[in-house]
Amino acid sequence: MDIFTVSLWGVTGVAFIASLVENKEKTFDSMKIARGMMINMIGEIIGILFLIGLILTFIPPEVIKDILGKSNLFISTFISAFVGSITLIPAFVAFPLVGSFVDAGASTVPAVAFLTTLTMVGIVTFPLEKHEFGLKFAVIRNVLSFVFAIIIALTMGVIM
Amino acid sequence: MIEIIKRNKLLAVVSLTYIFLFIAMPDKAYLSVKNSIYYIIEMLEIMPVIFILTSIIEAWVPKEVIINGFGEKAGIKGSIFSFLLGSFSAGPIYAAFPICRMLLKKGASIVNVVIILSAWAVIKIPMLANEAKFLGLRFMGIRWILTVISILIISYIVAVFVKKEDIPIQKENNLSKIIGINIKKQYCIGCGLCEKLMPQYFKVVDKKAKWKEAALNDIQINKLKGIMDKCPVKAIDFRREEIICKNSNRNIKCN
Numbered sequence: 563m564d565i566f567t568v569s570l571w572g573v574t575g576v577a578f579i580a581s582l583v584e585n586k587e588k589t590f591d592s593m594k595i596a597r598g599m600m601i602n603m604i605g606e607i608i609g610i611l612f613l614i615g616l617i618l619t620f621i622p623p624e625v626i627k628d629i630l631g632k633s634n635l636f637i638s639t640f641i642s643a644f645v646g647s648i649t650l651i652p653a654f655v656a657f658p659l660v661g662s663f664v665d666a667g668a669s670t671v672p673a674v675a676f677l678t679t680l681t682m683v684g685i686v687t688f689p690l691e692k693h694e695f696g697l698k699f700a701v702i703r704n705v706l707s708f709v710f711a712i713i714i715a716l717t718m719g720v721i722m
Numbered sequence: 723m724i725e726i727i728k729r730n731k732l733l734a735v736v737s738l739t740y741i742f743l744f745i746a747m748p749d750k751a752y753l754s755v756k757n758s759i760y761y762i763i764e765m766l767e768i769m770p771v772i773f774i775l776t777s778i779i780e781a782w783v784p785k786e787v788i789i790n791g792f793g794e795k796a797g798i799k800g801s802i803f804s805f806l807l808g809s810f811s812a813g814p815i816y817a818a819f820p821i822c823r824m825l826l827k828k829g830a831s832i833v834n835v836v837i838i839l840s841a842w843a844v845i846k847i848p849m850l851a852n853e854a855k856f857l858g859l860r861f862m863g864i865r866w867i868l869t870v871i872s873i874l875i876i877s878y879i880v881a882v883f884v885k886k887e888d889i890p891i892q893k894e895n896n897l898s899k900i901i902g903i904n905i906k907k908q909y910c911i912g913c914g915l916c917e918k919l920m921p922q923y924f925k926v927v928d929k930k931a932k933w934k935e936a937a938l939n940d941i942q943i944n945k946l947k948g949i950m951d952k953c954p955v956k957a958i959d960f961r962r963e964e965i966i967c968k969n970s971n972r973n974i975k976c977n
Contacts, residue, residue: 563767566859567767567771570851588782591919593774594915596773599773599776602911602912606732607769608733609732610732611765612740615757618757653846653852654852657853657857658761678844681843682844699832699880702879702880703836703839710872714872718861718865722861
């Protein structure tokens with residue numbers, strides 16, 4: 563375990579004990595939620611993790627590097643942003659997936675675009691958003707989020 | 723069996739691929755497992771801690787205090803509150819829809835609602851930890867700063883184009899009689915908390931909580947109010963008499 567993970571466990575451990583001392587019942591309720599969330603997502607998580615292995619085996623790093631690293635950055639960023647908008651995987655499992663692509667040599671610019679639209683733009687949840695807030699709100703918010711995802715990605719490409 | 727496969731489509735497809743590979747090209751199969759192992763170990767190290775931390779934050783951050791602080795308050799304070807509310811909540815973006823609608827009714831501005839929705843989607847403390855682990859601290863930090871700036875700009879632009887009148891909000895009639903419980907399926911994450919706390923009323927079927935039709939008296943109604951508050955996505959609501967049903971929306975059935 564790296565220092566980062568260890569310290570995260572440490573912080574969480576302290577928070578857990580503090581929570582336990584303060585209110586036992588509330589803490590156990592929250593642990594029930596944690597367990598429910600984990601059970602709900604575990605199938606998807608295992609699926610994605612083993613999918614990473616398949617991708618890395620059958621798509622050699624050179625290909626990933628060529629397509630997502632060296633080819634036209636604008637096009638690959640735009641496509642990644644679009645894929646992120648229609649994909650329905652939780653951000654939680656997206657990080658190792660994107661991490662594996664970056665490790666294999668993909669540029670971070672399309673990676674950022676994908677991660678940002680994945681969470682902020684929701685084409686699948688669009689009908690729900692339209693229903694709750696009206697068409698105008700939903701369209702403008704989603705379009706702006708898409709545009710800014712690309713701006714964030716390109717800016718990161720300049721900074722990093 | 724079929725149900726289990728249906729619920730885990732991705733896992734089923736990946737498993738089948740592996741079974742096929744182990745028969746047809748064992749060397750490729752081993753290589754795939756080897757490639758996955760690193761990410762599996764990393765995930766196992768961080769997954770439980772993220773779920774626990776998310777739940778503790780969810781339990782202890784005084785959301786009610788933040789929500790009550792909104793009112794007509796505008797300006798920087800309201801925006802900071804919005805960022806906090808979004809950042810400290812669990813669940814996907816659509817889980818924020820019911821809370822944001824409630825805030826709009828209470829007088830929150832469009833700017834703040836967009837901030838909550840966006841922050842809810844991208845800025846999660848435990849998720850930032852996950853991002854830093856797989857993509858690096860620097861990557862996470864820069865993306866976080868750029869995202870916060872972008873959210874502010876987006877929210878102000880949305881508020882220029884969308885006025886409150888554009889948002890459909892129905893009046894709620896709190897005086898009508900409670901005749902049952904309504905669970906908004908789209909928002910339920912199937913955490914099972916309601917079932918664990920009140921198994922006589924709730925059951926999780928196919929990842930969604932279901933209301934077991936049962937008679938209600940005042941004492942039970944009060945108990946149920948507690949469950950509603952505990953529901954992490956606020957998907958449980960009272961089903962009221964006719965009047966509301968006619969006004970209520972198409973997706974949520976009133977049978």
